Amino acid sequence: MNLNATLIGESIAFFVFVVFTMKFVWPQLNGAIEARQKKIADGLEASEKAEKDLELARKEAADKLKEAKSQAAAIIEQAKKREAQIVDEAADKARAESDKILAQGKADLEAEINRAREDLRKQVSILAVSGAEKILARSIDAKAHADILDKLVEEL
């Protein structure tokens, strides 16, 4: 139970073990732990950042989709408008054409009527003159009364 040289031996052993631990055990193990802690922290940070980026990208995609939809709707609206416009224009054009054709027809008809009337008038006057000639042949000379007949033709 007495204190003796064993104490010195144990103290030396103690120091040797401490120095060994300090040189060859603690730095390696503690270094590995700390390096891993840093690695994990970095990984967590990166994953958090990626999550944020994903959220952002998702939002952007949704926005783009919305925009595209509204754009498509606008284009369709515009197309519909244009279609109606084209149809209207075509109808207007057709109507104008038909009016034109109708007017042309009417004018032609008018001219034809006029010509026919003229012909008719001429024939009537000839007929009237020939009738009158026949009547007057019995009584008067046609040449003598030509001025009266011309006046008559004029009045018709």
Added chain:
Amino acid sequence: MAANGDTLTSQGYIQHHLTNASIGEGFWTWHIDTLGWSIFLGLVFIMVFRSAAKKATVGVPGKFQCLIEMIIEFVGNSVKDTFHGRNPVIAPLALTIFVWVLLMNAMDWVPVDWIPTAASLIAGESWDTIASGNSHVYIKSVPTTDLNMTFGLSLGVFALMLYYSIKIKGLGGFLKELYAHPFNTPWLYWFNIILETIALVAKPVSLALRLFGNLYAGELIFILIAMIGVWQLPIHFVWAAFHLLVIPLQAFIFMMLTIVYLSMAHEDH
């Protein structure tokens, strides 16, 4: 092994168990069992931790590395919580103390007769000689039940305390702490010196005696339990289970107080 032989007295049995194997005379006596077991256990500690350190990977650690890292982290946190300076010695010192003392204390769990009996048989003594208590081979297998062991540790810590006190505060600062500390008036310096010297010396002494006392008492009771016949089995179990608490706790206290004392040595008043 109960006291069943006629020539085997309780006193002799206990004495046999509490005697160290020693060589040398007087102060130059070497307790070869204490030295042998403690160095063996220290080498176990060193080899286990060194193999873990060699294979240490920053990536996914294996189960063995996880276990070692748990201990490292436990000690590291204890140091970080208590010691606020920067000193690369403290943490490895604390780790060495904790694991080494834990392993030496753990020898307490080995039934008290196994190692002495095995040693006697290896030394060539007959079974009858051993059973009758006439064995002359002594082995005390728990190094921390030897005052030399615990004082060896605590004086090592004490040397570090003195070294860092003088290194940080200078010799003058260290001496000033001794004579001018509780009462800072010249006519009470003599009183301060007595008080502070006692306080200083009490640190390693209490450190060594606490560990020694706890383990020695535990070992002694294991020996007493081993003498009471067949009932020793359940009682031994209970006492061993109780040591699940005592063994790590004493190792932890020794480590913690070492950190605290060294932290105090670093503080400048």
